[in-house]
Amino acid sequence: MANQSPHLDQIFAALADPTRRAIVMRLCAGEASVGELAGPFDMALPSFMKHIHVLETSGLVQSEKSGRVRTCRLSADALVGAEDWFQQQRAIWEARLDRFEAYVMKLKKEKERAGAKRPSRTSKRKGS
Amino acid sequence: MANQSPHLDQIFAALADPTRRAIVMRLCAGEASVGELAGPFDMALPSFMKHIHVLETSGLVQSEKSGRVRTCRLSADALVGAEDWFQQQRAIWEARLDRFEAYVMKLKKEKERAGAKRPSRTSKRKGS
């Protein structure tokens, strides 16, 4: 119940917006200036800058200004961190499924054995 | 620029909240009633129910009422869908890194060749 990384909050919140996911996808293909990034979007620049800022505070994106141009690049660590979360959940989930399956198998075998007993009290069937 | 699944919006938005992530984590370990889920949280039930509802509309959780008890379970599909998104991004990202690395190696080799020429005009060093 502890381990509540405040970072995951921000990362997932950042990725909940289609504009920001598109920015991340674009940056996966390589760094770009704010202007280049903003190009495809029908949105005023200040609004767009807010998205960049959200991505930066989440740690998904880093940027650097040189001259009058700000260049953005993806920071893979944050992405990987979020991906890890899924993998952890899946591990737990799958372990449970395995246990569940084992349990079902056990039930099935018990039933089989019980079923095998009923028709003949004298002989045990060997296998399927 | 198309392919903007509205579902991812809701899934990531759902996971952006620590309470809801905790619920998902809890449900990874097996289904539970609303009351059981709510237990550990210092929150009024109606507030908690909102979280459940958000999880349901995102597709991460399914629930069913029997008698006066509502039982919730995880719906793995949605989780996997979100995980896929990360894997796709990582694939693009890694492909780019590979290309970049190849490029750096090329540069390095060119430099090496140029460097090997400088010290002696008469002999080529073989290797270290």
Next chain:
DNA sequence: TGATTGGTTAGCCATGAAGCTAACTATACA
């Protein structure tokens, strides 16, 4: 049947997110 339990509905409030315009700063180019 009456009380308890488990969940639900309705409605309120405070905060934050996402968009806009207008005006401004600072670099680069002619």
Next chain:
DNA sequence: TGTATAGTTAGCTTCATGGCTAACCAATCA
């Protein structure tokens, strides 16, 4: 030096989110 370019800041609106209380069903159980 003057002008265009690339971002930035400030301030506004609107809507969604996350929390609450109070009152309300509807199963169970004594």
